[in-house]
Amino acid sequence: MTVSDGVFGDSVRPSGVERVVDVRLSTSHGDFLAIGYLDRESGDEQMVLVYGDAEKEGALVRVHSECLTGDVFGSKHCECGDQLSAALHAIVTEGRGILVYLQGHEGRGIGLLGKLRAMKLQAEGLDTVEANLALGFPADARDYRVAAEILHELGVESVRLLSNNPLKREALLRHGIKITEQVPLLIPPREENMSYLWTKRERLDHYLPHLDSVAD
Template sequence: MPKSIASEDIAESTLVTRRGTFRAVAFRDGAEHLALVHGNPAPGTDVLVRVHSECMTGDLFGSTRCECGEQLDAALETIVAEGSGILIYLRGHEGRGIGLVAKIRTHILQDEGLDTVDSATSLGFPVDVRDYAPAARVLRHLGVRSVRLMSNNPDKIAALEDHGIRVAARVPLLAQPSADNIRYLTAKRDKLGHDLPQLENFAGK
């Protein structure tokens, strides 16, 4: 039987934000994570979901090196526009799981010409060590078994399905490329298999 979240490791309250009102579901599963539930996602339906990896530099400080902050904003806006959905914010995923200090060290190498993948592996770090099991567990806790996943990452789809969550559809979440993030996005497409068709017509590359 899949592991569930113990009652002492979860807390819920109402969270009013500038975008709207959410049910905030904080849960401890390794790290402490947060699910934001908007509206009333109906059990048995394909719920609109974003599983978002923590990125302090992008999400909080608006770094233009990545598209993480833009994706977070777009996902929340899409959920509110639809009227219901869930955003799961997974902590401990900084730098695809290598941590904040290591990620900042990779930035130095990226400024010297390496891409987001090679800068990590050259320092001896794995390409991606993120664990999506906590997202699957909180979805089950919320009664969700099937999702429309806002993502460009096929590995995230496979990970959720491996943990028992059906991905009925993938909803693209495409950020506009810029001179600051084009190398990062290109590496994600070419080396990590992300589906990023907007890169084809980028005039600045």
């Protein structure tokens, strides 16, 4: 299965994003259409990977927050890198879908240095929410406006959202994205990230039922 030519309907481009470049990208998961966007409001450069005919209703969509430590360095502290790989695999297996990779979301929106400082506090006994709050940040500072505007620009009519996070779903709905289904993205936990995952479930209401089968 190959990507389409990258022309998505006749929808009007939202004023907040500018589509800058389309290029074919071959990856270990498959061949995607990589689309680069400029967020005019923040100045952030954003990237989307499209596989197959994703213009139709019900495309499988992953909105993935950047995580340098997990996505690039394979940190065991979180599940981000594993989720990124699993999402791309799921999209290719299904035959069509979109991955929106969001810059500016490091550490749930507090930046790389903020995240590293929060990780240091976690090593001293705080959970991820407590660490963010102790540094004067919100528990989750992410904004999904640009993701919604990109999906609108692509002409996507509705999505099946690949996520465990109810706040992400609510944010996309507020920005006019129709969600027909929320598809869980469950990654087997590791000893190193069990506390992190329990905090996401108990304090941030993430859908992580598979933790029930893991012994304390």
